[in-house]
Amino acid sequence: MTQLTGIKLSHVQGVSAFSNQSCVKMERIVFFSAFLWLCSCEVNELQYVFVRHGKDLHLDIKKSVKLDKKTDLFWKCNKTNNVAKYGFNIDPVVFDKYEGRAELFGQNYSLVLKNVQHNDSGDYTAVLAGGQDQKIAEYKVIVQDPVSPVNLTVDSVSGSSESCVLAVNCSTVDSSIHHSFRCDDKNCSQVKEKTSKPQNYSSSFTVYLQQDFILCNHSNQVSWEYSKIKFDCKSITVPSRATLIQISTSAGLFLLSVFIALCIVTKCKSQCVFKQQQQ
Incomplete structure (x- = not known):
């Protein structure tokens, strides 16, 4: 039987395990959880019960x-x-x-x-x-209802293999969060944030750092969805615009070469057929 009695968020129990850099990211979750915890206090023996649809x-x-x-x-x-x-x-x-x-x-x-x-x-x-x-x-x-799944992706990478800036995007069905992190071979730190607020205020939706990972968490009182990316400037690559142009140009030249070759072959076959008919 899936239900939660008393308003508690399961992920709050793990806040103490986050790194110091992630504490700021988790302020919203802590505040949200504290508010719900206060609401769950029995007033005239009233108890809150969350149950999954x-x-x-x-x-x-x-x-x-x-x-x-x-x-x-x-x-x-x-x-x-x-x-x-x-x-x-x-x-x-x-x-x-x-x-x-x-x-x-x-x-x-x-x-x-x-x-x-x-x-x-x-x-x-x-x-x-x-x-x-x-x-x-x-x-x-x-x-x-259970929360919708999350999709965490790296939008861009700039810098070198030793130090880079990762721009990540985490999205759900109706909202998204954009974060940038400056990373090296040891740790990451957030450099900027631009967030569109979720339309469903009964759930928590956040991106944060935990150990060697960038995580996106989407949860409410009856379900939890998350996705994570291991930060590594050497292994995480996103094709640059110049690279994409080079790939497109190469593909175009290849197709043009194939087209010219087909035209030559077709013309040669036509000439051979014409000569045979004259003979």
Whole structure:
């Protein structure tokens, strides 16, 4: 079952492993994670749950619950939609809208909602209904799609085999990040940055340095995609404009030579046929 309870970003756990040069790059991730962590603090026992689209949602009741003839337990969505009901000494009931997708477990009165869709996002509460309603569990459920894959490429390389400047581009479906790094045989450092902000602010999208690699990371609370390039001025090469012109010129001359040769062969064959006809 894929879901994250409490708002945490898995990649934040590795921030301490980054080099000093990458710390600046990771400020956004740290700030983003800290903000979500503060939001995840239980206020009136509210808990955030992130679940991947199409997966199953599992909600528990952590308090001790006792039902009697005058007290039922309801799972509700957005206060007004009844999902399921537990009654005293009777089988659990799943209401029509959730029939076939919701399952109940009597031991701890937990709720499982299968194959969640985006419209399943909302506030889920477990309520004891008797002489007075009592809320005993509350969740803020957020259904997310997995993030799109990333494509990290080297746009250009300038300098020598000992020291060079790498211009890299990392792109997703709807956004991109451009970075330049000055590298030598020992390390790299960022020289400039130009970033277009991702349209989806519920995810983190960044390029940073880690050990001998330039990495691009795209993640949210339910998925993670990344790509990396090992920085090496000797091995990373991008054809220059002059090189491309030279290649194009060579190819053009080769094709022209082939064309001339075909014309000569064709003409010779025609002359031979003409002489044979005259004889």
